[in-house]
Amino acid sequence: MLAQTFSVDRPLPEGVRDLLFADAVAIRGMASALRAIWRNWSYHEIILPTFEYAATLATDVGAEIDAEMYRFLDRQGRTLALRPDMTIPTARVIGTRLYDQAMPIRASYIGSVFRYEPPRAGRQHEFIQAGVELIGAPGRAADAEVVALAVAALHAVGLPEYRITLGHVGFFRGLLGALALPERLAGRLRLAVARKAEAEVADLLSSAGTVAAAARRALLALPRLTGSTAVLAEAEEVCLNPGMAHAIADLQASAKLLDAYGVADLVTYDLAEVRDLDYYTGITFEGFAPGLGTSLISGGRYDDLIGRFGPAQPAVGWALTLDQVLVAREMQGIVQPEPAADILVSVAARPESLAWVGEARARGLQVEVDPLGLEPEALWAAARGRGIPRVAWPDEVRGNREQEVGNRAQGTGSREQEIGTCGAAHDHGEQGAGPTTYSLVPTPYAGAWVVRDANGPRVLAAGDWEELARWLR
Amino acid sequence: MAALTMALPKGRLTEDALGCLARAGHAICSNGSGPSGPGGGVEAAAGVGRKLILESVDGQLRFVLAKPADVPIFVEYGAADLGIAGLDVLREAERDVYEPLSLPFGHCRLVVAGPAGRPERNLRLERSPKVATKFPRLAEAFFRKQGLAPEIIVMSGSVELAPLVGLADLIVDLVQTGTTLRENGLVELRVVMESHAVLIANRASYRLRLAEMRALIDALAAAV
Numbered sequence: 106m107l108a109q110t111f112s113v114d115r116p117l118p119e120g121v122r123d124l125l126f127a128d129a130v131a132i133r134g135m136a137s138a139l140r141a142i143w144r145n146w147s148y149h150e151i152i153l154p155t156f157e158y159a160a161t162l163a164t165d166v167g168a169e170i171d172a173e174m175y176r177f178l179d180r181q182g183r184t185l186a187l188r189p190d191m192t193i194p195t196a197r198v199i200g201t202r203l204y205d206q207a208m209p210i211r212a213s214y215i216g217s218v219f220r221y222e223p224p225r226a227g228r229q230h231e232f233i234q235a236g237v238e239l240i241g242a243p244g245r246a247a248d249a250e251v252v253a254l255a256v257a258a259l260h261a262v263g264l265p266e267y268r269i270t271l272g273h274v275g276f277f278r279g280l281l282g283a284l285a286l287p288e289r290l291a292g293r294l295r296l297a298v299a300r301k302a303e304a305e306v307a308d309l310l311s312s313a314g315t316v317a318a319a320a321r322r323a324l325l326a327l328p329r330l331t332g333s334t335a336v337l338a339e340a341e342e343v344c345l346n347p348g349m350a351h352a353i354a355d356l357q358a359s360a361k362l363l364d365a366y367g368v369a370d371l372v373t374y375d376l377a378e379v380r381d382l383d384y385y386t387g388i389t390f391e392g393f394a395p396g397l398g399t400s401l402i403s404g405g406r407y408d409d410l411i412g413r414f415g416p417a418q419p420a421v422g423w424a425l426t427l428d429q430v431l432v433a434r435e436m437q438g439i440v441q442p443e444p445a446a447d448i449l450v451s452v453a454a455r456p457e458s459l460a461w462v463g464e465a466r467a468r469g470l471q472v473e474v475d476p477l478g479l480e481p482e483a484l485w486a487a488a489r490g491r492g493i494p495r496v497a498w499p500d501e502v503r504g505n506r507e508q509e510v511g512n513r514a515q516g517t518g519s520r521e522q523e524i525g526t527c528g529a530a531h532d533h534g535e536q537g538a539g540p541t542t543y544s545l546v547p548t549p550y551a552g553a554w555v556v557r558d559a560n561g562p563r564v565l566a567a568g569d570w571e572e573l574a575r576w577l578r
Numbered sequence: 579m580a581a582l583t584m585a586l587p588k589g590r591l592t593e594d595a596l597g598c599l600a601r602a603g604h605a606i607c608s609n610g611s612g613p614s615g616p617g618g619g620v621e622a623a624a625g626v627g628r629k630l631i632l633e634s635v636d637g638q639l640r641f642v643l644a645k646p647a648d649v650p651i652f653v654e655y656g657a658a659d660l661g662i663a664g665l666d667v668l669r670e671a672e673r674d675v676y677e678p679l680s681l682p683f684g685h686c687r688l689v690v691a692g693p694a695g696r697p698e699r700n701l702r703l704e705r706s707p708k709v710a711t712k713f714p715r716l717a718e719a720f721f722r723k724q725g726l727a728p729e730i731i732v733m734s735g736s737v738e739l740a741p742l743v744g745l746a747d748l749i750v751d752l753v754q755t756g757t758t759l760r761e762n763g764l765v766e767l768r769v770v771m772e773s774h775a776v777l778i779a780n781r782a783s784y785r786l787r788l789a790e791m792r793a794l795i796d797a798l799a800a801a802v
Contacts, residue, residue: 226655270785301784302776304680328678332788373785393782398656399674400782 120221120230128431131441132233135427136215138261139235146254148213148237153194155217159186162193164413169381173220175230187219192410192422195238200414208241208418215427226399227432236404238422240411245355248388248406249362251421255402256368258423259392262430265437267394269371270331272378273356274385274405276340279348280327283320286313294324298377301328319345331375334360340376352376355388381405387421396436401429445492446473447577448556453478455499461554461567468570470577485557495577500553500564581639582783582790585658587646587667590754591775594683595662601801602794604634606641639794647712650675650778659783659791666752666773670713676779678795682802684775686754688713690720690768693741701768702726707747710740713770717750720770738762 117123124132143150156177163171163186175187188194191214203210215235222230237254239247252271259267277298281291290313297305303325310316310324323343330336337357344350356374363369378389387406394401404423411418434441447470452458465472479487481498488496552567556576565572586595596606632641642658650673652658662681666688690701690709701707702724710731711717721728731746738758740746750770753759759766777798784791 266786268785300675300677301779302677302680305677373788375785391785393785395782395786396656398654398780398782 120219120224122229122231127441127443130444131431131434132427135262135430136235138263139213139215139258139425142254142257142261143213143237146211146250146257148211148239148254150213150215151195151198153188153191153198153214153216156185156187157194157197159184161197161414162186162189164193164410170220173222175219175221188216189220190218191216191234191236191424192238192407195240195422196411196420197414199238199240199418199420200411200416204415204418209247210240211237212240213237226397226401227428228426229428232429233427234424235427236422236424238420240420241418242421243408243419245358246362247419247421248355249359249366251404251423252359252372252388252390253363253366253368255390255392255404255423255425256366256371258425259394259402262425262427263434263439264394264430265439267371267392267433268373269368269390269392269402270373270375270378271356271359271388271390272375273352273388274379274382275352275355275387276349276376277327277379277382279344279346279350279352280320280323282348283345284313284316284324295379295382298327299379301331301377303328319343323349327377330377332373334369334374336374336376352387359388384410390423392425394430394433394437397429397433399429401426401433443492445471445494447471447493448495448497449473449475449484449488449491449493450496451475451479451481451484451498458499458554458567465573481555481557481562495556495558497554497556497565500555581633581637582660582787582794583640583642583658585642585644585649585652585661585663587649587661587663588643589646591646591662591664591684592643595681595775598681598683598798598801599634599639602797603801604636604639604794604797606632606634647671653778653780656780656782659780659787660794661778662775663778664752664773665776666713666716666771668776668778669771670716672715674781676781676784677776678779678784679777679799679802681775681777681798684773686752686774687772688716688750688770689753689766690748690750690770691738691741691753691759691764691766692748694763694765696765704747708745709748709750710737710746711750712737713750716770720750720768738764 140150159174159176162174170189174189176184177186179185195212195214199210213236216233217231218234219231222228235258237251239251252269256269277295284291286294290309294306294309297309306328307325310321323345326339326343330340334357337353337360341350341353344353360369360372360374363372378391381389384407385405386408389405390403391400392402402423402425404421406419406421408417408419411420450462450472452462452474459474462472462474473493475484475487481496484496484498488494554565554567555562556565557563558576565576586592599605630643632643633639634641642652644652646664647667647670649661649663650668650671653661653675654673664684664686666686668677704726706727706729707721708729708731709717709721710733712733712735714730714732718728718730731740733740737749737751739762740749741764742762748767749764752773753766756766777795779791779795
């Protein structure tokens with residue numbers, strides 16, 4: 106094996122990154138918001154393993170993902186892989202463990218997934234997906250529920266603006282069936298439709314030989330079948346077979362339910378969205394937000410996957426990439442501030458005032474205790490430098506310093522201070538104090554704080570939480 | 579709402595693209611962006627000048643002027659909602675964008691060419707030809723499809739030079755009339771693909787601003 110030593114020039118391999126402080130707050134905040142939504146909708150979280158047998162994850166229904174997996178060997182030489190998504194492990198759980206449970210099962214998850222893909226739109230090889238799967242429920246009510254939940258999720262993660270595009274693989278599949286083209290031509294046609302390249306579709310059609318007029322009309326209309334529910338009516342008119350008609354009926358039923366869910370305004374229909382044609386078996390959808398050029402949530406119905414691992418079960422779900430939400434939120438002007446305490450407190454002069462700090466924390470205040478024994482001015486400067494808007498110190502600190510200044514004027518204080526500093530350095534036990542010397546001249550703790558914010562300092566009684574709350578506002 | 583942004587390629591497609599936009603009612607603002615003195619070249623002739631971001635007279639469109647190969651990148655990332663790119667550049671870049679309108683200008687072909695004095699022989703008999711090109715992906719795919727293992731030499735300009743000085747055996751490059759090839763003693767051997775200009779659109783913008791997008795695409799379709 107290649108011997109490797111740490112290099113400061115390249116401390117991280119490609120594909121992974123650190124998410125620090127503000128980014129971590131943003132990601133965890135989204136996770137909390139999603140868990141709250143899932144709780145309300147009764148989706149229950151599962152925690153899945155980070156790696157499994159590669160053969161489990163490399164399903165033939167997800168061929169594209171297969172090529173992007175991180176693979177490695179265990180000690181027995183078996184090939185393992187980091188999970189490239191969460192849906193396949195979920196399907197394995199359902200197929201092998203929960204197949205005889207009462208259906209439907211509503212599962213949710215949040216976790217990292219891993220794919221060898223070029224970094225795109227805020228996504229590295231490792232990225233965080235949150236998602237849901239509704240298992241054991243065929244049909245339109247389940248479809249609509251999952252789409253409505255996708256809208257709720259996009260709202261919950263704090264995106265001001267977003268849209269869902271809803272399609273159905275059955276429409277294009279039915280059309281391909283009616284056209285009965287050679288496989289190669291059908292493949293090229295699918296790419297052209299996916300690009301909405303109308304002229305290319307027409308060219309391919311003209312090279313296809315004799316095609317029935319109705320099928321020709323349907324295919325040429327396809328790249329434009331995107332927009333409001335009106336396109337469903339248009340699409341209905343060009344249906345050639347029960348497969349296509351069934352797809353449109355599915356979407357019309359979903360549209361009605363989505364209206365009842367109150368999210369109809371946020372949904373666009375698109376029958377030319379034909380990616381992942383092999384994976385999905387019914388509705389498919391994606392979510393977009395301004396500024397992010399790519400979709401950040403995608404999902405659909407995949408009734409053929411769970412049958413690979415056990416008894417077949419219909420399933421529908423989605424996955425949202427939180428790394429991309431982070432970028433999309435920034436593009437829409439949402440800035441996550443760096444996390445900082447509400448208040449920086451010095452207790453060096455009065456260690457017993459830690460009791461007050463404890464109470465303040467119990468009341469929900471974010472309190473940082475200065476460990477350096479800074480004097481009030483330095484304390485304020487330190488707070489400002491780190492984005493903390495307020496400081497506080499026991500009232501005596503000021504009093505002691507005045508006293509000390511007085512001592513120094515008499516030519517005694519400075520010597521005492523030197524001795525005190527040495528003493529503290531050698532004997533940490535003494536009064537538990539840091540390198541400060543203010544406590545050399547003990548005065549009774551009056552129970553008051555000097556607090557300071559941008560408006561300047563003032564004195565506050567330690568027990569007056571109401572006044573403190575007013576000040577914090 | 580902000581104007582839609584369109585990425586335009588600087589170079590041989592610029593003039594036709596601007597003409598097409600003007601006919602569709604989106605002429606570029608001439609204010610402050612007229613010919614900018616010597617060296618303006620094609621862009622100056624078309625009234626574009628050297629600015630990189632321009633607006634249409636009606637204020638409905640903002641234009642970003644980019645290197646042709648960069649147009650699909652601007653559009654895929656959503657930095658531009660729309661773009662005009664050659665099909666050659668588009669297939670080389672393999673960017674994930676919609677291609678809603680084929681435009682009837684910028685016709686050319688991507689070809690394999692070699693020195694005129696080169697012995698006539700079947701390409702398939704080549705061992706591992708050294709191929710100079712600005713289109714490494716398309717060139718590689720073309721030769722791989724013949725079962726060959728090409729040695730691709732990626733260049734950023736004057737590809738015709740490569741066979742003349744022994745840098746490469748063959749080139750894969752765009753040809754409009756064939757004059758440049760002839761002048762450099764090269765002959766066209768195979769056509770890799772036919773190309774023309776294409777209007778491309780960002781997938782997210784197409785969803786989020788469908789009505790504006792469709793109106794513009796239809797106006798352009800009517801103007802070509």
